[in-house]
Amino acid sequence: MIELVDVSKRYSSGDQTVDALSGFSDHIEPGEFVVITGRSGAGKSTLLSLVGGLIRPDSGRVLVQGKDLWALNDAQRSLLRCETIGFVFQFASLIPTLTVLENVMLPTAFLPGGDGKGHERALHLLERVALKEQAVRLPWQLSGGQQKRVAVARALLNQPAVLLADEPTADLDEATEGEIVELFAGLNRQGTTILLATHNTDLAARASRHLVLTGGRVTRAS
Amino acid sequence: MLLRAGIRRSRWRSLAGVFVAFLAAGAVFGAGVLLVGMSRVAESNVDRLGADLVVVPPGNAEKVAQWLDEGKTEPIAASVPVREWQRRLKDGKVLGIRRVDGWLLTGGGAGERTPETASLLLIYLERWASPLLAVGEVRAALPEAEVFTAEEATRQVARHMLPVVQYTSALAGVALLAAVLLTGLLASIRTAERRSELGMMRAVGATRRFLIGLTLGESGLLAVAGAVGGVLVSGAATLLPGSYRELAATLSVGEIAVAAGGAVAGTVAVALLATLGPALRATTQDPLEAIRRGR
Numbered sequence: 001m002i003e004l005v006d007v008s009k010r011y012s013s014g015d016q017t018v019d020a021l022s023g024f025s026d027h028i029e030p031g032e033f034v035v036i037t038g039r040s041g042a043g044k045s046t047l048l049s050l051v052g053g054l055i056r057p058d059s060g061r062v063l064v065q066g067k068d069l070w071a072l073n074d075a076q077r078s079l080l081r082c083e084t085i086g087f088v089f090q091f092a093s094l095i096p097t098l099t100v101l102e103n104v105m106l107p108t109a110f111l112p113g114g115d116g117k118g119h120e121r122a123l124h125l126l127e128r129v130a131l132k133e134q135a136v137r138l139p140w141q142l143s144g145g146q147q148k149r150v151a152v153a154r155a156l157l158n159q160p161a162v163l164l165a166d167e168p169t170a171d172l173d174e175a176t177e178g179e180i181v182e183l184f185a186g187l188n189r190q191g192t193t194i195l196l197a198t199h200n201t202d203l204a205a206r207a208s209r210h211l212v213l214t215g216g217r218v219t220r221a222s
Numbered sequence: 223m224l225l226r227a228g229i230r231r232s233r234w235r236s237l238a239g240v241f242v243a244f245l246a247a248g249a250v251f252g253a254g255v256l257l258v259g260m261s262r263v264a265e266s267n268v269d270r271l272g273a274d275l276v277v278v279p280p281g282n283a284e285k286v287a288q289w290l291d292e293g294k295t296e297p298i299a300a301s302v303p304v305r306e307w308q309r310r311l312k313d314g315k316v317l318g319i320r321r322v323d324g325w326l327l328t329g330g331g332a333g334e335r336t337p338e339t340a341s342l343l344l345i346y347l348e349r350w351a352s353p354l355l356a357v358g359e360v361r362a363a364l365p366e367a368e369v370f371t372a373e374e375a376t377r378q379v380a381r382h383m384l385p386v387v388q389y390t391s392a393l394a395g396v397a398l399l400a401a402v403l404l405t406g407l408l409a410s411i412r413t414a415e416r417r418s419e420l421g422m423m424r425a426v427g428a429t430r431r432f433l434i435g436l437t438l439g440e441s442g443l444l445a446v447a448g449a450v451g452g453v454l455v456s457g458a459a460t461l462l463p464g465s466y467r468e469l470a471a472t473l474s475v476g477e478i479a480v481a482a483g484g485a486v487a488g489t490v491a492v493a494l495l496a497t498l499g500p501a502l503r504a505t506t507q508d509p510l511e512a513i514r515r516g517r
Binding site for chain 2: 045048049052054055074075078079081082083086087089090091093095096097098102106107109110111154155158166
């Protein structure tokens with residue numbers, strides 16, 4: 001499903017360089033639920049960005065469903081991302097001038113020729129995250145937890161095989177955090193591969209695998 | 223949907239973008255009409271009369287320039303003895319003169335022909351005669367007068383109009399420069415405040431080309447709206463009584479349409495160029511970093 005082969009990524013700022021990821025290799029099977037923990041700057045977000053094809057590794061290869069992401073051009077990579085990978089971010093990043101429903105339907109705007117079933121699927125997903133009644137509201141009218149659930153629905157619109165979540169439960173209260181994590185667990189039970197980056201080590205208990213990153217390297221795996 | 227959403231995202235900045243394009247296009251269109259109109263008037267007054275040389279009593283060159291400039295003037299005293307100057311030109315054997323007319327401007331305005339005492343003389347040459355050669359002979363025959371060829375008269379008018387032309391050209395240039403700077407600044411601000419959104423769109427499947435097109439599309443749409451408004455208001459001003467209306471009247475409907483189209487196209491092109499930098503920057507940022515920082 002996902003393969004990382006000796007991947008490294010370095011960031012430079014002025015005369016300072018930081019190795020965000022060093023010689024990282026891993027193989028993620030379809031249907032796995034992998035939780036990645038580590039302190040700030042350990043390389044968690046970098047790892048997700050690399051798997052999602054958002055940034056290019058300085059060395060090594062990233063393969064998703066057998067395709068080398070950086071052997072593809074930008075349009076091909078974007079299409080792969082749109083059809084195969086769903087992203088959930090730390091902040092919901094909803095477009096404030098679009099309704100909840102329009103926000104969920106956003107990924108259909110990036111499919112060539114559009115997708116005639118986007119509206120139907122979006123409503124179904126909003127029902128699944130218990131927000132169907134809020135479909136015509138604007139994001140500012142929802143709570144933080146509700147906005148996060150809209151973002152999850154958006155990530156699932158194109159029925160991705162892989163879900164990448166970067167600190168999805170940060171800034172949420174315990175109850176809402178539990179709802180979101182249960183949502184992810186339910187998706188994983190249905191076969192979605194999940195990579196979840198978080199500071200919260202308690203979430204590792206829900207995962208099939210737990211990776212701990214320190215200074216861009218795996219220091220513990222279970 | 224996304225174009226609308228982007229424009230509504232920061233209403234005041236979108237309005238500012240429209241206003242900048244409104245001013246730029248209005249200034250460029252107005253300046254264009256003024257400049258073409260002024261050159262048409264300058265030519266037409268001499269060409270309309272068909273004269274090759276203009277003979278002016280000393281001290282009236284400025285008023286005559288105004289007459290050539292605007293087609294009308296303040297009253298110019300009649301001090302030219304038409305028949306005597308006609309005789310002196312004949313005696314001076316000036317080659318190629320077809321006709322000499324006295325022109326009376328004591329009432330101001332456009333004036334009228336007179337055989338008696340005139341404000342100035344208009345000399346018409348044969349087709350084969352050279353105004354440049356004739357002017358020397360006329361100056362020799364009438365040393366107390368100032369003599370201009372039609373071309374010199376046009377240059378005289380151009381010198382007279384030069385401050386206006388410079389001022390108008392500078393105004394149009396400043397308007398366009400301001401449009402570039404302000405549009406670029408507004409695009410940078412709007413792109414920066416949407417960093418998180420643009421990063422999110424990139425992450426869910428938008429290509430670089432899509433995001434660049436989206437950013438340029440927003441700027442282009444605002445520029446078109448503003449530019450069309452600016453040209454319409456500037457065009458409506460040509461209907462108000464005054465010099466601007468008279469100058470605009472020298473252009474045909476087709477020419478005004480071309481000027482309007484050019485002003486709109488130029489303003490939109492400037493807006494798109496100014497937006498290109500911020501648009502390219504928006505697509506090269508790390509999306510996850512942009513989402514984090516944009517919060």
